[in-house]
Amino acid sequence: MLHPLRVHIESxxxxxxxxxxxxxxxxxxxxYKKHNMLVREGDxxxxxxxxxxxxxxxxxxxxxxxxxxxxxxxxxxxxxxxxEAFTKGVPAATAIECLEDCELLALSHDNRxxxxxxxxxxxxxxxxxxxxxxxxxxxxxxxxxxxxxxxRFENFVEQYPQLYSRxxxxxxxxxxxxxxxxxxxLYRK
Amino acid sequence: MLHPLRVHIESxxxxxxxxxxxxxxxxxxxxYKKHNMLVREGDxxxxxxxxxxxxxxxxxxxxxxxxxxxxxxxxxxxxxxxxEAFTKGVPAATAIECLEDCELLALSHDNRxxxxxxxxxxxxxxxxxxxxxxxxxxxxxxxxxxxxxxxRFENFVEQYPQLYSRxxxxxxxxxxxxxxxxxxxLYRK
Numbered sequence: 001m002l003h004p005l006r007v008h009i010e011s012x013x014x015x016x017x018x019x020x021x022x023x024x025x026x027x028x029x030x031x032y033k034k035h036n037m038l039v040r041e042g043d044x045x046x047x048x049x050x051x052x053x054x055x056x057x058x059x060x061x062x063x064x065x066x067x068x069x070x071x072x073x074x075x076x077x078x079x080x081x082x083x084e085a086f087t088k089g090v091p092a093a094t095a096i097e098c099l100e101d102c103e104l105l106a107l108s109h110d111n112r113x114x115x116x117x118x119x120x121x122x123x124x125x126x127x128x129x130x131x132x133x134x135x136x137x138x139x140x141x142x143x144x145x146x147x148x149x150x151x152r153f154e155n156f157v158e159q160y161p162q163l164y165s166r167x168x169x170x171x172x173x174x175x176x177x178x179x180x181x182x183x184x185x186l187y188r189k
Numbered sequence: 190m191l192h193p194l195r196v197h198i199e200s201x202x203x204x205x206x207x208x209x210x211x212x213x214x215x216x217x218x219x220x221y222k223k224h225n226m227l228v229r230e231g232d233x234x235x236x237x238x239x240x241x242x243x244x245x246x247x248x249x250x251x252x253x254x255x256x257x258x259x260x261x262x263x264x265x266x267x268x269x270x271x272x273e274a275f276t277k278g279v280p281a282a283t284a285i286e287c288l289e290d291c292e293l294l295a296l297s298h299d300n301r302x303x304x305x306x307x308x309x310x311x312x313x314x315x316x317x318x319x320x321x322x323x324x325x326x327x328x329x330x331x332x333x334x335x336x337x338x339x340x341r342f343e344n345f346v347e348q349y350p351q352l353y354s355r356x357x358x359x360x361x362x363x364x365x366x367x368x369x370x371x372x373x374x375l376y377r378k
Contacts, residue, residue, distance in 0.1 A: 060334075083324050084324045127316040128276075132276065141260055142258065144334075146249060146256070174334075
């Protein structure tokens with residue numbers, strides 16, 4: 001069976017066995033327990049992560065009310081990091097929490113840049129992955145602007161069937177920008 | 190004075206004069222009048238555009254109510270396209286309208302791919318630009334989730350001082366997801 005990271009890269013750029021082994025040698029396997037924090041607010045973020053197993057959420061805390069707002073999830077075969085901190089080298093403005101026990105492949109910023117310089121295919125993969133990630137978050141933005149709570153919930157279930165049974169209703173409510181009560185009502189239907 | 194496209198690319202990758210002239214030779218200058226549509230819903234989108242002059246908005250129309258929701262703007266030195274249609278080759282789900290007379294540089298999808306293959310620096314520019322674009326839309330998403338109408342408006346004015354005086358209050362309201370009346374009240378302060 002092909003390695004899940006290889007499957008992901010090859011959705012953009014076909015690799016030889018040697019190329020994939022070389023790429024993989026730049027990653028480090030890491031494990032986190034449920035409720036562990038992958039990134040805390042204020043951290044410098046030196047790594048991005050490919051998820052082999054488990055589920056995580058990124059969230060931001062309102063400075064006045066302390067209320068948490070979930071703005072993205074990651075599960076198997078997704079990438080996650082605190083993108084602004086990782087890309088610009090500034091302290092993290094948001095946090096990432098493991099919602100389950102997680103097995104991740106960590107890639108440092110230095111190694112991300114090295115792989116891109118050495119292998120055109122890797123740089124192209126990053127560029128295409130970036131374009132598709134932008135499209136995904138843009139569609140979510142459109143749904144937040146014009147979708148009713150019911151439409152947002154139905155779209156979430158349809159788009160992420162593997163997630164909605166694994167994640168608490170409170171957290172899904174904070175992701176969809178609707179109340180916990182609304183989510184419970186929609187679940188019952 | 191350096192060409193604005195060169196300034197934009199060189200924020201990521203320094204170029205020689207020859208490299209920039211070669212890149213620029215793949216672009217076509219186009220002009221559109223105020224209220225012209227750059228992209229209509231259902232179009233196949235073969236180009237992305239760098240804005241030399243003018244201001245545009247991307248919007249989506251609610252299928253039932255016909256109400257328009259603005260989800261992004263572009264002005265001088267920004268890129269714009271219908272990202273999903275351009276990247277995946279599917280029909281456009283959203284539209285792009287010129288809010289002023291516009292002068293744009295159009296790059297076809299074929300030429301975008303050709304430049305990336307031939308010049309590593311161009312592929313790297315696209316990858317980095319994608320990461321920064323993702324961060325920008327993610328910050329907007331965070332503000333939509335947790336910001337009050339007042340916070341959203343103040344953030345918009347602070348982030349885009351060059352835009353808020355050029356764009357109608359109705360369109361800004363549809364971008365911030367707040368009512369036209371709220372925007373007028375905030376403008377008066």
